Amino acid sequence: xxxxxxxxxxxxxLGTPPPARPRKWPRVWITxxxxxxxxxxxxxxxxxxxxxxxAAQAELGAMTGDPVAGEQVFWAAGCAACHAADGAQxxxxxxxxxxxxxxxxxxxxxxxNISMHPTxxxxxxxxxxxxxxxxxxxxxxxxxxxxxxxxxxxxxxxPQDLVDLWAYWQGLPVSDQPSLPHDLGFPFTIRRxxxxxxxxxxxxxxxxxxxxxxxxxxxxxxxxALAHCGExxxxxxxxxxxxxxxxxxxxxxPSGTGTIPALTPDRLTWSTADIAAYLSDGFTPDFDSAGGSxxxxxxxxxxxxxxxxxxxxxxLKTVPPATDRPQP
Amino acid sequence: xxxxxxxxxxxALAGLTLTTTAAFAQDIPxxxxxxQGQFQIMALNIGVLGNMARGNTAYDxxxxxxxxxxxxxxxxxxxxxxxxxxTDNMSIDGTRAEPxxxxxLPDVIAKWQAFGAAATGLSAEAGNGLDxxxxxxGPVGGSCSACHDAYRAPE
Numbered sequence: 001x002x003x004x005x006x007x008x009x010x011x012x013x014l015g016t017p018p019p020a021r022p023r024k025w026p027r028v029w030i031t032x033x034x035x036x037x038x039x040x041x042x043x044x045x046x047x048x049x050x051x052x053x054x055a056a057q058a059e060l061g062a063m064t065g066d067p068v069a070g071e072q073v074f075w076a077a078g079c080a081a082c083h084a085a086d087g088a089q090x091x092x093x094x095x096x097x098x099x100x101x102x103x104x105x106x107x108x109x110x111x112x113n114i115s116m117h118p119t120x121x122x123x124x125x126x127x128x129x130x131x132x133x134x135x136x137x138x139x140x141x142x143x144x145x146x147x148x149x150x151x152x153x154x155x156x157x158x159p160q161d162l163v164d165l166w167a168y169w170q171g172l173p174v175s176d177q178p179s180l181p182h183d184l185g186f187p188f189t190i191r192r193x194x195x196x197x198x199x200x201x202x203x204x205x206x207x208x209x210x211x212x213x214x215x216x217x218x219x220x221x222x223x224x225a226l227a228h229c230g231e232x233x234x235x236x237x238x239x240x241x242x243x244x245x246x247x248x249x250x251x252x253x254p255s256g257t258g259t260i261p262a263l264t265p266d267r268l269t270w271s272t273a274d275i276a277a278y279l280s281d282g283f284t285p286d287f288d289s290a291g292g293s294x295x296x297x298x299x300x301x302x303x304x305x306x307x308x309x310x311x312x313x314x315x316l317k318t319v320p321p322a323t324d325r326p327q328p
Numbered sequence: 329x330x331x332x333x334x335x336x337x338x339x340a341l342a343g344l345t346l347t348t349t350a351a352f353a354q355d356i357p358x359x360x361x362x363x364q365g366q367f368q369i370m371a372l373n374i375g376v377l378g379n380m381a382r383g384n385t386a387y388d389x390x391x392x393x394x395x396x397x398x399x400x401x402x403x404x405x406x407x408x409x410x411x412x413x414x415t416d417n418m419s420i421d422g423t424r425a426e427p428x429x430x431x432x433l434p435d436v437i438a439k440w441q442a443f444g445a446a447a448t449g450l451s452a453e454a455g456n457g458l459d460x461x462x463x464x465x466g467p468v469g470g471s472c473s474a475c476h477d478a479y480r481a482p483e
Binding site for chain 2 (some may be wrong): 087089258259281282286287288289290291292295
């Protein structure tokens, strides 16, 4: 048997074996090593993309989707506003081929194809994968979606609504247009790091936690969960998470110049009837017309029942005033 | 003295900047004022029709017809003098006109003509009852939005 030590002995020709001293790690290294392992372990846990529990999957599997109800969810959730082609009008808004570009401080996000195409779109997904994407922001291959996809709002949606939405989705047209990659700067290219964002910013409660009547509560559900109004109308912190202490208090335009107006009752002083009418015909009380991203939003909101637009207006009147809170 | 001179120069510069900024804000070119006035006339007349459509005011066939005719009249104005180069919101204060207007003039003109077509359709229907008015007002609002979506910056 020739181990390394005897080989060394033979080479240097000295014949005295080195003293066999037991190697002992200094305590500081052990502590440091354990701490590192703990930090890495915690980071691994925190940044792990979440998926639906088996119980939640079983619960979903027991539900039946209603495509007619799903169409209402589709318009309320505003899927077409970002995922239809840029400038699409009328029936073309049902072709969710993607391609619209959204600039942000982190880079440019490109909306992907989420049409029913089996490979370029999401036609090959299961219902559970669809709900996982919307509620967890996790893709079928187990990766984080960037929060430009507003799953932070959609996770508050009722599971039955998402099942209905998927049932409606089955009848949507197919586009074979390939999805384009996002154009982001380092370190935002590290998808795993989105887990930290999720850990800090995903909520399971509504921001407006006061006592609401059924109409206001319906409005809260539409504004905070499906229509994700806060994504543009609430200012963001350094990490790009919504600053819920300034809920709907207005914010800089995420894509371009100017500001997105506040929706709080001290700033948006229109009557509930005026707000509901604006969401239907696109005219302000002075009969100026909506512009920018609100054009697509109103095209969606106009598809909802009048009671829903009234509910949104009723909810907005319950939001705490922006003036009571620190300004951006 | 040698210390003071840069200070004076600096305060003079600051004063200059202040006056130019103030002059800048007031100095909206006549063409910009003209086009903003034309949009205000549009809003006023759409308001007459929109308030009827929303049920805020009683339907009046004669007033509706007059308001729709005003919209057709504005649509017929040649826009060539209202949009000189260098009057976008990157070049001057006091406008929300995006520079993209000047990069896409054929599209902008097409959208203005779409407004004209919608206004003509409205003027044919405005006197024919509230339901006819409501139906014909939708495309006019759509033509406003189509242009504002692409070419008007948020406030």
